[in-house]
Amino acid sequence: MATSMRRTETAEHSAPPVVRRMWLWAAAHAVDDFYQGLVPASVPYFVLERHYSYVAASGLTLAATLGSALPQPLIGIAVDRLRLPRLAAAGVLLAGAGFALSGTAGSYAVVWVLLLLSGLGVAMFHPAAGKAAREAAGDSVTGMSVFAAGGSVGFFLAPVLATPALVAWGAGGTVVFLPPAVLVAFVLARNVRRARDGAVPAPDGPALWRPFAVLTAISVVRSAVFAAVATFIGLYWIRHLDGSQAMAGTALACFLGGGVAGTVLGGRLADRIGLVRTVRLGAVLVTPALAGLRLAPGPLLPLPFAVLVGLTLNVPFAVLVRLGQDYLPGRPGTAAGVTLGLSVSAGGLLTPVFGLAADAHGAQAVFTLLCFVPAVAYLLGLFLTPPPERLT
Incomplete structure (x- = not known):
C-alpha cells in the first residue's frame, strides 16, 4: 500500500514536466496534420482555377490519402527496428514541401505526385513521432493526449488559414505554407539528442x-x-x-x-x-x-x-x-x-x-x-x- 502511494505521489509530482515535454511533439503533430488538412481545403481552388472535374478533384484527395495511409505500418516496423530518430523531421519537411509546391505545378499529373509525396511525409512522421512521444510521456496518458490533440489542432486550423491565402493568391498561394514545415523540421532535428536523454524506457512484454x-x-x-x-x-x-x-x-x-x-x-x-x-x-x-x-x-x-x-x-x-x-x-x-x-x-x-x-x-x-x-x-x-x- 505504501509503495502504491509513493508511486502515485511520484506520478503526480512528475506529471507537469511530462506534459511540458510533450508540447514540442504536440506542436510538431499540429504542423504535420495541418498539411493533411490543407489538401481537402485547397481542392476547391484547384477546381475553380484549373477547371478540374469532380473525379479529378477527388483524385487529389485520394493521392494524399494513399500516400499517408498505406505506407504507415511498414514505416512503423522500420522505426521499431532501426529507430530512425530524424525520420519525423524529414516527414514534416516532405509533407510541407509536397503541398507547398503542388500549387505551382502545371500539369495535373505533377500536382497528383506532389500531393502523394506530401501524404508520404505525413506517413513518415506519425510512427516516428508516436514512438518518441510515448517515450517522452512514459506512463502518462494525459501526456499522450497532448500529443494527439496537436494533430486535431492542426487539422482544425487548416481550413481557417487556407481560405484567406487561397482566395488572395489562388492555387499558387500554397507556397506560403512551406515555412512552418522548415521550422519544425529544423527544431526536431536539433532536438534528437535531448529527446533521447529524456526518454522513458519502453515497457517490455509479448505482443497481444x-x-x-x-x-x-x-x-x-x-x-x-x-x-x-x-x-x-x-x-x-x-x-x-x-x-x-x-x-x-x-x-x-x-x-x-x-x-x-x-x-x-x-x-x-x-x-x-x-x-x-x-x-x-x-x-x-x-x-x-x-x-x-x-x-x-x-x-x-x-x-x-x-x-x-x-x-x-x-x-x-x-x-x-x-x-x-x-x-x-x-x-x-x-x-x-x-x-x-x-x-x-x-x-x-x-x-x-x-x-x-x-x-x-x-x-x-x-x-x-x-x-x-x-x-x-x-x-x-x-x-x-x-x-x-x-x-x-
Whole structure:
C-alpha cells in the first residue's frame, strides 16, 4: 500500500514536466496534420482555377490519402527496428514541401505526385513521432493526449488559414505554407539528442495481437464517424437546417474545436478510470450527442451538439493510440502507424458509403445513420482487455 502511494505521489509530482515535454511533439503533430488538412481545403481552388472535374478533384484527395495511409505500418516496423530518430523531421519537411509546391505545378499529373509525396511525409512522421512521444510521456496518458490533440489542432486550423491565402493568391498561394514545415523540421532535428536523454524506457512484454486487432477495428469505426461528420456537417446545415454558409463553417469549427478538447479530456479520464473504460465511455456518450445534433431544429440550437459530438468522439482518440502501444509493447512505432495513420485513413475511405445515403435521402440521412454506428464501437470495446502490467 505504501509503495502504491509513493508511486502515485511520484506520478503526480512528475506529471507537469511530462506534459511540458510533450508540447514540442504536440506542436510538431499540429504542423504535420495541418498539411493533411490543407489538401481537402485547397481542392476547391484547384477546381475553380484549373477547371478540374469532380473525379479529378477527388483524385487529389485520394493521392494524399494513399500516400499517408498505406505506407504507415511498414514505416512503423522500420522505426521499431532501426529507430530512425530524424525520420519525423524529414516527414514534416516532405509533407510541407509536397503541398507547398503542388500549387505551382502545371500539369495535373505533377500536382497528383506532389500531393502523394506530401501524404508520404505525413506517413513518415506519425510512427516516428508516436514512438518518441510515448517515450517522452512514459506512463502518462494525459501526456499522450497532448500529443494527439496537436494533430486535431492542426487539422482544425487548416481550413481557417487556407481560405484567406487561397482566395488572395489562388492555387499558387500554397507556397506560403512551406515555412512552418522548415521550422519544425529544423527544431526536431536539433532536438534528437535531448529527446533521447529524456526518454522513458519502453515497457517490455509479448505482443497481444488479438486485442490490438479489436482496437484497430474500433479506431476505424471512430474515424469513419469523424470523417462522415466533417464531410457532411456543412451540407446538413445549409440544405436541411436552412443555415447560411457562414453558419455551416461555424458548425464545422464547433465540431473540430470540440474534438481538440475531447482529445485532452480523454487522456485525463484514462489516467483516472483506465484505458479500456475510457474507450467504452466515449462510444456510449457520442450516441446521445449525435441524436441531439440530428433532432435539434434550426441552425442555432444544434451548434452545442456539434461541440459535444466532436468532444465525445475524440475522447478515445489518444487512448486508442496509447492502448495500441501497450498491446504491442516492443513495437510502439508500428502501433502508432496503425492507430494514427492506417485506421484513420481507412475510416475516411468509408465516407462514400454515407455519400450514397446523402444522394438518396439528403444529408440528414447521414446523421440518422451515424446515431447507430457508435454501437458497433461499444460492442467491439467489450472484447478489449486491460493490458497487463509491464516491466520498464
